[in-house]
Amino acid sequence: MASQRQLKSKREAVGNIRQMTKAMEMVAAAKMRKAEEVALASRPYARKSLELLLHLRRHGWVDELACPFFGGTSSEKACLVVVASDKGLAGSYNASVLKKAMRWREEQGGDVVAVGRKSRDFFSYRGVPPVAEFVRFSDVVTLYEASPVIDWVLSAYEEGRYGTIAFCSATFISALRQEVDIRQLLPLQEERLKEIVEGIVPKTGKYATLLREEGGQEGLEHLEYLLEPTGRDIGEALVRSLVRVAVFHLILEANASEHSSRMVAMKNATDNAEEIQERLTIELNKARQAAITQELSEISTAKEALNTES
Secondary structure, X not given: OOOHHHHHHHHHHHHHHXXXXXXXXXXXXXXXXXXXXXXXXXXXXXXXHHHHHHHHHHOOOXXXXXXXXXXXXXXXXXXXXXXXXXXXXXOOHHHHHHHHHHHHHXXXXXXXXXXXXHHHHHHHHXXXXXXEXXXXXXXXXXXXXXXXXXXXXXXXXXXXXXXXXXXXXXXXXXXXXXXXXXXXXXXXXHHHHHHHHHXXXXXXXXXXXXXXXXXXXXXXXXXXXXXXXXXXXXXXXXXXXXXXXXXXXXXXXXXXXXHHHHHHHHHHHHHHHHHHHHHHHHHXXXXXXXXXXXXXXXXXXXXXXXXXXO
C-alpha cells in the first residue's frame, strides 16, 4: 500500500488536473456558442440570396449550362477537402473525420486538401501529401481566415481541375451530438443549396426555434424586379456568393463541432478525475486508520509489557 504522503501527492495532482479540465470545458462551451452565433449571422444573407437565385432560375435569367458551378466541368477528377482541427484534446473528433476521409481516398483515389494541422499531419505521415493546406485558424473561425480556402475551391473548380469537389467535415447537430459526413459541394444542386441554408440553424438547442419563427419562403414570384446590369450577371454573382457562404458554413459547422467535442471530452475527464480523487481519498482514510490502529496496538503492547515486568 502506498504511504500517506504518496496518496496525498496523488490526490493533489488529480485535483489540479480536475481544475484544468473543468476550466477547459467551460472555455470550450463558450467558444462553441460563439461559433454558433457567427454561423447564424450569415443566415439572413444566405436565405435571401438563395430565394433571389431560385426566382431568377424560374424566369430563365440564370443559364445553368453556361454557369460552371451548375453545369460541371470536363474533368473527371475528384477532390476532397478534409476539415479537422489545429489542436487536440477533442475526444474522437479528429479520428472520426480523418478515418472517413482516408476511406474515401482509398476508394476514389482523388486529391486531398487539408484544412487544419491535424488533417495535414495525418495525410502527410501516410504518404498522401495534400495538394493544398490551410492551418492556424483562430478558436472561432472568421470569414477572413476562411477566405483562402473559399478562393482555392472556387478557382480550382472554375479552372476545370476537378469535376467534383466534396467536403469531409463534422456537422453540428447539438452540443452533445455531431455527425461526420462527406458532402458534395460542386457541381451545385438546388436541393443541396437549400439544405445548407436551412442547416445554418441547429436542430436542437438555444437557436433551434429560429427556423420555425422565420416560416417558409416568401412569395417572390409576385414581386417585380428591375435587374441591373443583367439577370445573368446577377445570377452568376449570387451563385459565387452562395458557394462562399456554403464553404464558410461547413467550416463553421466543423469549428462548432470541434469545440463541442472538446467540451464533452473535458467533461468526461473532469468526471474521471473526481472519481479518482474520491478513490484516493478513501485509500488515504484507510491508510490513516491503519496507522492509528497500529499506533494503538503498539501502545497497548507496550503497556502490557510494562505491567508484566512490574
